[in-house]
Amino acid sequence: MDLKAGLWQQQSLKLAMTQELTQAIALLQYSAQELSSFLENKALENPLLQVENNNIQPINPLIDRNRRKHTRNTENEWIEQIAAKSSSIEEQLLNQLNLHKYSSIQLNIIKHLIQNLDVNGYLASEPEDIADKLGVHLELVEESVIVIQALEPAGIGARNLQECLLIQVERENLKDDLALTILSDYFVPFAEKKWKKIAKELEIPLQKIQEVFDTIQNLNPRPGALLEQENASYIIPDVIVERIGDQFSVRLCDDIIPKISFNDHYYQKFNANQDSQVGRFLQEKVQDYQWIQRSIEQRKETLTRVAGKIVEKQTLFLQKGREYLVPMTMKEIAVELDIHESTVSRAVKDKYVQTPVGTFSLKSFFTSTIQTVSNENTSSSQVKNAIAAMIEKENKQRPLSDQEIVEKLMSTQGIVVSRRTIAKYRDQLGIHSSSKRKRFD
Numbered sequence: 187m188d189l190k191a192g193l194w195q196q197q198s199l200k201l202a203m204t205q206e207l208t209q210a211i212a213l214l215q216y217s218a219q220e221l222s223s224f225l226e227n228k229a230l231e232n233p234l235l236q237v238e239n240n241n242i243q244p245i246n247p248l249i250d251r252n253r254r255k256h257t258r259n260t261e262n263e264w265i266e267q268i269a270a271k272s273s274s275i276e277e278q279l280l281n282q283l284n285l286h287k288y289s290s291i292q293l294n295i296i297k298h299l300i301q302n303l304d305v306n307g308y309l310a311s312e313p314e315d316i317a318d319k320l321g322v323h324l325e326l327v328e329e330s331v332i333v334i335q336a337l338e339p340a341g342i343g344a345r346n347l348q349e350c351l352l353i354q355v356e357r358e359n360l361k362d363d364l365a366l367t368i369l370s371d372y373f374v375p376f377a378e379k380k381w382k383k384i385a386k387e388l389e390i391p392l393q394k395i396q397e398v399f400d401t402i403q404n405l406n407p408r409p410g411a412l413l414e415q416e417n418a419s420y421i422i423p424d425v426i427v428e429r430i431g432d433q434f435s436v437r438l439c440d441d442i443i444p445k446i447s448f449n450d451h452y453y454q455k456f457n458a459n460q461d462s463q464v465g466r467f468l469q470e471k472v473q474d475y476q477w478i479q480r481s482i483e484q485r486k487e488t489l490t491r492v493a494g495k496i497v498e499k500q501t502l503f504l505q506k507g508r509e510y511l512v513p514m515t516m517k518e519i520a521v522e523l524d525i526h527e528s529t530v531s532r533a534v535k536d537k538y539v540q541t542p543v544g545t546f547s548l549k550s551f552f553t554s555t556i557q558t559v560s561n562e563n564t565s566s567s568q569v570k571n572a573i574a575a576m577i578e579k580e581n582k583q584r585p586l587s588d589q590e591i592v593e594k595l596m597s598t599q600g601i602v603v604s605r606r607t608i609a610k611y612r613d614q615l616g617i618h619s620s621s622k623r624k625r626f627d
Contacts, residue, residue, distance in 0.1 A: 210481040214488055215532035218424045218442050225444055228478060234471045235478065236449045275413045276300050282337050295322060295330040299343070307342045307410025308350065341409035348373045354405045365398045379622050392626035423540035425493045425548070427504065434504060436494045438486055448475055488525070492533040495519050496551050507543050511567045513553050569601060570611050577617055585623040588612070
């Protein structure tokens with residue numbers, strides 16, 4: 187092996203990202219709201235970039251922008267439906283208590299317990315740990331836990347799912363001794379639907395356990411979620427698709443994007459200054475403004491082309507609804523538009539389109555291809571819809587296995603999928619396996 191030091195020449199190719207290209211890529215993946223914030227921040231850095239917000243109109247989220255025939259009263263009522271500032275979980279629970287009934291020590295324990303509730307409303311710390319931390323007797327902490335568990339919603343302050351369900355069964359006065367027995371003594375096998383063993387030990391028919399299951403299905407495993415109050419949020423589409431006769435038109439929704447212009451007055455004023463540093467500063471800011479302007483125009487062009495191509499390929503979806511979504515990949519769009527696949531990915535990132543059949547994420551239009559016995563293909567979304575429809579109509583006493591679904595898809599719709607694919611799609615749809623869907627009515 188030659189380990190001598192030396193100098194030699196070597197040619198190589200590599201891609202160098204210019205500042206302009208980097209900025210164009212960043213702006214392309216911005217949503218309308220992110221782009222608006224970017225321009226506002228840029229205006230603070232660049233005195234030659236002037237942001238004009240005159241074009242921005244407030245959006246009424248409850249009124250279709252294409253239907254302006256509503257009365258003035260209707261347009262003014264929507265603001266009253268926006269929720270007021272939410273109270274905290276601690277406030278909601280403490281408001282149910284007569285605070286004068288408790289000593290300052292116990293009240294402090296109750297507040298500490300409430301602060302230790304997780305998002306499901308369960309107590310995240312053991313009473314022993316809280317007693318040690320606060321330096322109080324364990325009995326007083328356990329009494330405080332009972333106080334919280336008596337509050338609404340039923341199940342709040344439970345230490346686990348089992349206790350949460352038991353509290354609700356007792357609170358609702360269901361007087362169901364069998365439900366209490368099953369939840370107390372057979373919780374794990376009951377949840378795993380190993381009911382034959384339970385039925386044998388309790389000497390009851392499977393139908394009785396099914397009745398208990400139906401009752402418990404109506405309980406709330408996450409009582410803490412009832413106390414979470416979030417202000418309503420609205421999706422502002424980046425692209426709007428409108429139907430005109432048998433055709434569809436595509437336009438960008440630029441209502442929330444401020445217009446930018448060049449501050450010529452500022453430029454002329456300081457350009458007269460002979461200072462070289464001021465000159466270099468102005469030149470840099472002029473280039474920055476020009477880059478931003480070109481990047482915005484390029485973003486508009488790319489987003490319009492990508493959205494237009496999506497609409498062109500998904501005409502049936504826009505006419506008839508979600509079940510007619512055809513398989514489509516980003517690579518396919520990129521090839522037809524003669525752009526890179528990553529450009530398509532950035533163009534649809536975090537962006538939404540408003541269509542005649544609803545508002546959707548642009549990314550949701552891209553689905554994998556599933557082969558059929560004919561020369562045609564179908565999308566994964568269509569397969570999921572078919573699976574959900576089959577399971578909804580199945581005999582609940584003899585639910586379809588994944589292999590039976592495979593065979594039915596093949597025989598009835600000509601769709602070729604594996605059993606593992608069915609299991610994956612079923613899991614994504616939140617549908618249990620056949621053994622857990624079985625009923626014993």
